[in-house]
Every structure is written in structure tokens, then in C-alpha cells.
Amino acid sequence: MHVMIIGAAGMVGRKLSERLVRDGGLGAKPVETMTLVDVITPEAPAGFDGRVVLEQADLSAAGEAERLINTRPDVIFHLAAIVSGEAERDFEKGYRINMDGMRFLLDAVRHAHDADRYYPRLVFTSSIAVFGAPLPYPISDDFHSTPLTSYGTQKAVCELLLSDYIRRGFLDGIGIRLPTICIRPGKPNAAASGFFSGILREPLVGQEAVLPVTDDIRHWHASPRSAVGFLIHGATMDLSQVGPRRALSMPGVSATVGEQIDALRRIAGDNAVKLIRREPDEMIMRMCAGWAPGFEARRARELGFTAESSFDEIIRVHIEDELGGKL
Amino acid sequence: MHVMIIGAAGMVGRKLSERLVRDGGLGAKPVETMTLVDVITPEAPAGFDGRVVLEQADLSAAGEAERLINTRPDVIFHLAAIVSGEAERDFEKGYRINMDGMRFLLDAVRHAHDADRYYPRLVFTSSIAVFGAPLPYPISDDFHSTPLTSYGTQKAVCELLLSDYIRRGFLDGIGIRLPTICIRPGKPNAAASGFFSGILREPLVGQEAVLPVTDDIRHWHASPRSAVGFLIHGATMDLSQVGPRRALSMPGVSATVGEQIDALRRIAGDNAVKLIRREPDEMIMRMCAGWAPGFEARRARELGFTAESSFDEIIRVHIEDELGGKL
Incomplete structure (x- = not known):
């Protein structure tokens, strides 16, 4: 199969591609082609036997989503985003990258679906930033999204679009609300x-x-290993059990x-x-x-996500x- | 003051402009100018002493939002939408009119705000279609939006954008989730x-x-008179009490x-x-x-909305x- 990771140069993206190499495939299926996409050219993971395509691309630039989708990946992991602080500082950039980028991707898939019944699976990383204070503890699966950042707003919009495009039959997929990733490896950052x-x-x-x-x-926390596990499970699980509410708060x-x-x-x-x-x-x-x-994350646990x-x-x-x- | 109604040719829009004429103003303030906008040229309400501007405009067409905002209305009622059935039949038209139209409007206001500190009040009509089954009864104010139509998705996205643009200080305003309007006057329709x-x-x-x-x-129902009442209250109430969660389920x-x-x-x-x-x-x-x-609509009732x-x-x-x- 052909797996595409958009946002492959980030910490989670790198760990995901390494995990795919280590697992020798995705679920029961071997990965023949891995396309790694980011705004800076990602590095190829070590030890992969298949074909690796490295793409420097900005999903929010005209025509880029179409170009990527023209290769018809079977599974797309969309991890690309600018972070909360930057989306707050640069209003237009945040909406362009975090919201328009997703919509361009979804529309490129929709047009490909209309053209030749293309029907990939999209695993989208959302965030607990879709929730804004005051918040109960634990937060239940049916609590409303009222973000208090532009980043959270953009993620919440993407969740809505994802569920609607899936409901309309253009693709299959799932939205993964990641907990805060802890312990994040590497150097201290400014977040x-x-x-x-x-x-x-x-x-x-x-x-x-x-x-x-x-x-x-x-x-609310989960390890980088769990975050990658959520993405792999989202890419391989039986989605027919999920129903139309496609954004899930992950366990942690x-x-x-x-x-x-x-x-x-x-x-x-x-x-x-x-x-x-x-x-x-x-x-x-x-x-x-x-x-x-913290979250109940009952639906996600019932659907087999673990942390x-x-x-x-x-x-x-x-x-x-x-x-x-x-x- | 200058009041703009976008979607003025629809049933609620017509009743709203008639009510403004009857009241002789909005809250305590006289209305000097009323700009009525729709995709078909709206009719002027009878008996208005002030200036009426009738605009045939499609908010989702390039430059139209800017053109409308160039007149710097003090209060904007945004009622324009294509209905649920049409948004379901014509995917692209629904997103263009119901979602892009709102974003163009918000961005036109933002640019005007950046230019000269323009700071209008926007009253946006949302819908109970932002909720999708299975639903509890009554639905509480913190229940999540998981629409099961593209129309409901588009309205839910607009609600998120509205709250974020308000939080960022570009404008003030409120989102009004209208109940089903009953008894709708006129001929039977296909809905x-x-x-x-x-x-x-x-x-x-x-x-x-x-x-x-x-x-x-x-x-869940409210009369056309109540619907207009919600809009007037949204345009005149003290918004400083509302907090960042700007989309409210109305009483009914x-x-x-x-x-x-x-x-x-x-x-x-x-x-x-x-x-x-x-x-x-x-x-x-x-x-x-x-x-x-049905809804609890506790926040809306506490904020003075009545049905x-x-x-x-x-x-x-x-x-x-x-x-x-x-x-």
C-alpha cells in the first residue's frame, strides 16, 4: 500500500514513519510506498525496503493538495499544522495552514473521488485545544467544543469538515484529538x-x-509512543463501528x-x-x-485506542x- | 444608526425590517439607514422614514463582502443561507454560500477593523441543525455539535469562526441558533x-x-415573532455578559x-x-x-431571550x- 504522511518532519511524523518501517507495514498490509511531505523536505527513515518519496510542499499553496492526491495514497496521515502560539500571533497564517490546508486536502480527495471513485482513509490529528474553559473534569465525549485559541478553532472546524466529507462518502477516516504529548523528546522549546x-x-x-x-x-498526557499508536490504530481499525461522529478524544x-x-x-x-x-x-x-x-475518552477506549x-x-x-x- | 440585513428578502428578514420600522429604531437608537441585501433585490419595508438602500448581492462572490462593509454598518444581521435540502443536494454551493460567505464577511470586517478600528455588531443566525442524532432531551447548553447535514456543518463552522473573530477583537456579536420556525406563514413548501x-x-x-x-x-419550535425578537435582542443586549461562547441555543x-x-x-x-x-x-x-x-436553553433565557x-x-x-x- 501507499502511505502518505503530511507533516512528516515533525516529532510525531518522524516517529510514525519509523514505526511503519519497524512494523514492516500498516496493520496486516505491507507498505510499498511511503510519501513523506512537509514544508521542509523530510528525512527518509532508516531501513525501509520500499520506495520513499520525499516532498517539500505547503498544503495551503495553490494546487499542492491536488498534486499530492494525484499519487492516490491509500492512507493519508495529516499531521501538518502550525502550533497554537504561532496561530495566535499570525492570524492569517494559522487559518491558511491549519484550516484551508485541510479543506484543500479534503477537496482534492473529493475531486479524485468524483473522477475515479478514489476512496482513501484520512487520519487527521486534532487536539484537545478544541475545548476551552470552563471545563469539567473529566470531560465527557459529548462535551461541546468551544476553543479559546485560533488554533483550537481551526482544529474544531477541520473536525466538522472531516465528519461531513466522510458522511458524504468522499473518503473514510477519523479525527484523533491528541492529549499533550509527554515526555516530548529533544530540547526545551518555547511552548x-x-x-x-x-x-x-x-x-x-x-x-x-x-x-x-x-x-x-x-x-492530560500521553507518550509519543501512544500518539503514534493512536494514529496506527486509526489507520487500521474497522471504521464501520464509529458512526458519523468522527472526532475522538483519545485516552491518556x-x-x-x-x-x-x-x-x-x-x-x-x-x-x-x-x-x-x-x-x-x-x-x-x-x-x-x-x-x-482530563477526559473520559470512553468512545475511544471502546474503539480500541489505548494509552x-x-x-x-x-x-x-x-x-x-x-x-x-x-x- | 446604520443597520444592514443580509438575507433581507427571506421570511425572517422581511419580518425583521418591518419590525425595525414599527419600533422606530433598534433598542433606544433611531435607525437612519437600513441596507437590505439579498441575492434578489429585497423590497423596501413600508412606512420607513429613513434611508433605505436595496442591494442585490451574493456575499460569496469576490469583493461583495468588502463592498458591503465599505458602508460601515453599525449592526449587521446575517441571515443569508441556502437551506438544508439545497445544501445537501449541491455540496459546493452550500459550502460557498453558507460557509465561505460568512468567512468573507468576517474577513471584510477584520480588514476594516485593521484599517480604521471599525467595530460593528454581527448577529448571525445559526440553527439547531448543528446538532445531530442521537440527541438527549432536553439538550443542554454544553452538548456537542455533531451535525448530520452539510448545512448543519456549515452553520457549526460559522459559529466557531464567529466566536474566534470576536475573541480576537475584530467585531462584537452573537450567534443565534433558531428553533424550527412555526407557524411559518405563506404557502406549503418542499422542506x-x-x-x-x-x-x-x-x-x-x-x-x-x-x-x-x-x-x-x-x-423544537418558536414563532416568527420570537425569531425576530431573538435577533433584536441579540443586536441590543449587553454582550459583555456573554463570555467567549457566542453561539446560543434559543428558547422555544x-x-x-x-x-x-x-x-x-x-x-x-x-x-x-x-x-x-x-x-x-x-x-x-x-x-x-x-x-x-428540545433544549434547556438556560444561557439564552438567563441572557434575556424569550419565546x-x-x-x-x-x-x-x-x-x-x-x-x-x-x-
């Missing part, structure tokens, strides 16, 4: 939510990390910052915990107060996948 | 929901009407078809009821089963407004 990973990632390798919020802040671990730190202590000891430096930041605390504390069941497990996954299995 | 009005409207003037569903079908009357008929009997007698001819239609029954049975409190009252409003006050 306001970066500390959720930083307070674990840095101490695990003996480095200091800054904690800008109080211990009682509760948030709801934890307070205090519970994160407790897990770190259990796994890496007090010396690791001592590397967390508390520097309260009023602005970050205000932002965090509006973030999703970690504790923060200890999230930390262990990081040690296995990023630190070679040892501290 | 699948037309019978809700027909089984009352026709018997009230001694004519036969067809009832294609069983008596237990429950749905939840009634089964049997309860509608009971109200008809109380007001017009058995002879009127006898004019209802039962011709069950499986397709219409299946469609009805997915429609919204009828019984079906008897809905029928009486029709007799007053359409039949000169007598049977």
Missing part, C-alpha cells in the same frame, strides 16, 4: 506547555528544569504536576526531583488554568524509547 | 419539516394539510405533533383538526427521528400576526 515534559526530561538526564506553575495544576493520563513529580521520584529518586527549580510564572499559570484537566495508565509508565516509555532503556 | 407548520396553518384557514409522521414525534416550545394538534383543537376546534390527513411517509419519519426534541411558553401561544401569535387577529 507554554513545555514544562510538563521539561520537569521530567531534564532531571532524568541530570539537568535542571524550571517549573512555572503550582503542583495542583492538572492536565490525567495527572497533577505534583503527581508527575511523585512519579519522577519513584523512578529516578529524590536527586532527580531536586533538579526541578520552582519559578512561578503568573501568565503561564493563568493559561494552564484553562487547559483540559499509558500511569505517569510512571509514561516516564518508563521515555526511558525505553529515548534513553536506551536506562537512567 | 421535510414543512408539515410542522402546515398541520396548523392550513386547518386554521379551513384547508386540508398532510401529516407524514406519527403523533409522538417531538420537536418543545412539543410532540400530538401536542401541536391538541393546541389546534383547543383554539380552532375539532373541525380544524379533522382537516389533518394522515399519510405516513417513512423517509420523513426517519429524518424527524434525528431532529432536536412562547406553549403551543397555544404559538398558534395565537400566528392568528394575530398573519390572520388579522381572528379565525
Whole structure:
């Protein structure tokens, strides 16, 4: 089969292509062709026997979606987006990349469907940012999307379009509302939510990390490995059970910052915990107060999506996948 | 002030402009200019002392939104849409008129805001079609939008855009999810929901009407007078109380078809009821089963929106407004 990953140069996109290589296919089917697309040319994953096509493309530029769809991929993972902060700073860019890009993709698929009955599966990554405060805990599957960022708005619009285009029979697919990915590998970044990973990632390798919020802040997490697992499951599951509501809140671990730190202590000891430096930041605390504390994710669990069941497990996954299995 | 009504030639648009004339203004403010816009040139309401501008314009055509916004209306009522059935038959037209039209309007306002701090109020008519089965009864204010029509999808997208553009400070405004309008004046139309009005409207003037569903079908109704009342209230209320969730399910009357008929009997007698001819239609029954049975509409009521409190009252409003006050 032919698998296309749009947004393949990002952290999740890279881990997804590596996983496809490791699995030797998608579900029971071998992957003959992998097309990796991003605004910067993605790197080919190591060790892949099939054909790799690397595409530098901006989905929101005229004709690009058609060009990509002309290759008729069987499965499309659409992970491309500009992040929340950038979508908030640059209003037009956010709508262009995060919303118009998706619509161009859907319309390119629709036109191909009209031309030759093309009927791919699209796995779209949405976000818990489609929810905006005040939020209950846990958030149920039928709670409304009232985003408080342009990014969340754009993702919520994409979810609506996805469900409608599927209902109309142009394609099949599913929308995956990713939890915050924790522990995000790599260097600290500028995202306001970066500390959720930083307070674990840095101490695990003996480095200091800054904690800008109080211990009682509760948030919703899943590992990069789980995120890739959601995407693979979305690409291989029986979609006939899903019905018309195609955007699903994924399972994850709801934890307070205090519970994160407790897990770190259990796994890496007090010396690791001592590397967390508390520097309260009023602005970050205000932002965090509006973030999703956790989800029931009942539908997703019933449909076979799985994540970690504790923060200890999230930390262990990081040690296995990023630190070679040892501290 | 300058009031613009986009979609002014429709039933609600006409009643709204007539009401503005009758009230002599909007809230406490006199209306000096009324711009009436539709794809067919609207008629000027009788008896208006101010200036009326009649515009034949398609909001989804290039440059039209800018042209309309160049006149800097203080309040914009956006009622223009193609209806559910047409949006389902003509996929591209539905998205163009119902979704792109709104986005062009919002972007024209945004550009005007950037140019000269223009900051109008936009009252947008949404629909209970943003909800899709299975639905609880009553539907709470925080129930999710999972439309089962392209029309409902387009309205749900517009609601998201409206809230985000307001949050970003480009304009102020509110989204009004209208109940099914009952009793809709005029001739029977082809809408699948037309019978809700027909089984009352026709018997009230001694004519036969067809009832294609069983008596237990429950749905959500408000009179044309209430619909106009919602719009006026949305245009005049203190929006600072509303917060960022700008799409509101309006109050209304939840009634089964049997309860509608009971109200008809109380007001017009058995002879009127006898004019209802039962011709069950499986397709219409299946469609009805997915429609919204009723709403809590708590936020809207708290914010001062009001509707009828019984079906008897809905029928009486029709007799007053359409039949000169007598049977």
C-alpha cells in the first residue's frame, strides 16, 4: 500500500514513519510506498525496503493538495499544522495552514473521488485545544467544543469538515484529538506547555528544569509512543463501528504536576526531583488554568485506542524509547 | 444608526425590517439607514422614514463582502443561507454560500477593523441543525455539535469562526441558533419539516394539510415573532455578559405533533383538526427521528431571550400576526 504522511518532519511524523518501517507495514498490509511531505523536505527513515518519496510542499499553496492526491495514497496521515502560539500571533497564517490546508486536502480527495471513485482513509490529528474553559473534569465525549485559541478553532472546524466529507462518502477516516504529548523528546522549546515534559526530561538526564506553575495544576498526557499508536490504530481499525461522529478524544493520563513529580521520584529518586527549580510564572499559570484537566475518552477506549495508565509508565516509555532503556 | 440585513428578502428578514420600522429604531437608537441585501433585490419595508438602500448581492462572490462593509454598518444581521435540502443536494454551493460567505464577511470586517478600528455588531443566525442524532432531551447548553447535514456543518463552522473573530477583537456579536420556525406563514413548501407548520396553518384557514409522521414525534419550535425578537435582542443586549461562547441555543416550545394538534383543537376546534390527513411517509419519519426534541436553553433565557411558553401561544401569535387577529 501507499502511505502518505503530511507533516512528516515533525516529532510525531518522524516517529510514525519509523514505526511503519519497524512494523514492516500498516496493520496486516505491507507498505510499498511511503510519501513523506512537509514544508521542509523530510528525512527518509532508516531501513525501509520500499520506495520513499520525499516532498517539500505547503498544503495551503495553490494546487499542492491536488498534486499530492494525484499519487492516490491509500492512507493519508495529516499531521501538518502550525502550533497554537504561532496561530495566535499570525492570524492569517494559522487559518491558511491549519484550516484551508485541510479543506484543500479534503477537496482534492473529493475531486479524485468524483473522477475515479478514489476512496482513501484520512487520519487527521486534532487536539484537545478544541475545548476551552470552563471545563469539567473529566470531560465527557459529548462535551461541546468551544476553543479559546485560533488554533483550537481551526482544529474544531477541520473536525466538522472531516465528519461531513466522510458522511458524504468522499473518503473514510477519523479525527484523533491528541492529549499533550509527554515526555516530548529533544530540547526545551518555547511552548507554554513545555514544562510538563521539561520537569521530567531534564532531571532524568541530570539537568535542571524550571517549573512555572503550582503542583495542583492538572492536565492530560500521553507518550509519543501512544500518539503514534493512536494514529496506527486509526489507520487500521474497522471504521464501520464509529458512526458519523468522527472526532475522538483519545485516552491518556490525567495527572497533577505534583503527581508527575511523585512519579519522577519513584523512578529516578529524590536527586532527580531536586533538579526541578520552582519559578512561578503568573501568565503561564493563568493559561494552564484553562487547559483540559482530563477526559473520559470512553468512545475511544471502546474503539480500541489505548494509552499509558500511569505517569510512571509514561516516564518508563521515555526511558525505553529515548534513553536506551536506562537512567 | 446604520443597520444592514443580509438575507433581507427571506421570511425572517422581511419580518425583521418591518419590525425595525414599527419600533422606530433598534433598542433606544433611531435607525437612519437600513441596507437590505439579498441575492434578489429585497423590497423596501413600508412606512420607513429613513434611508433605505436595496442591494442585490451574493456575499460569496469576490469583493461583495468588502463592498458591503465599505458602508460601515453599525449592526449587521446575517441571515443569508441556502437551506438544508439545497445544501445537501449541491455540496459546493452550500459550502460557498453558507460557509465561505460568512468567512468573507468576517474577513471584510477584520480588514476594516485593521484599517480604521471599525467595530460593528454581527448577529448571525445559526440553527439547531448543528446538532445531530442521537440527541438527549432536553439538550443542554454544553452538548456537542455533531451535525448530520452539510448545512448543519456549515452553520457549526460559522459559529466557531464567529466566536474566534470576536475573541480576537475584530467585531462584537452573537450567534443565534433558531428553533424550527412555526407557524411559518405563506404557502406549503418542499422542506421535510414543512408539515410542522402546515398541520396548523392550513386547518386554521379551513384547508386540508398532510401529516407524514406519527403523533409522538417531538420537536423544537418558536414563532416568527420570537425569531425576530431573538435577533433584536441579540443586536441590543449587553454582550459583555456573554463570555467567549457566542453561539446560543434559543428558547422555544418543545412539543410532540400530538401536542401541536391538541393546541389546534383547543383554539380552532375539532373541525380544524379533522382537516389533518394522515399519510405516513417513512423517509420523513426517519429524518424527524434525528431532529432536536428540545433544549434547556438556560444561557439564552438567563441572557434575556424569550419565546412562547406553549403551543397555544404559538398558534395565537400566528392568528394575530398573519390572520388579522381572528379565525
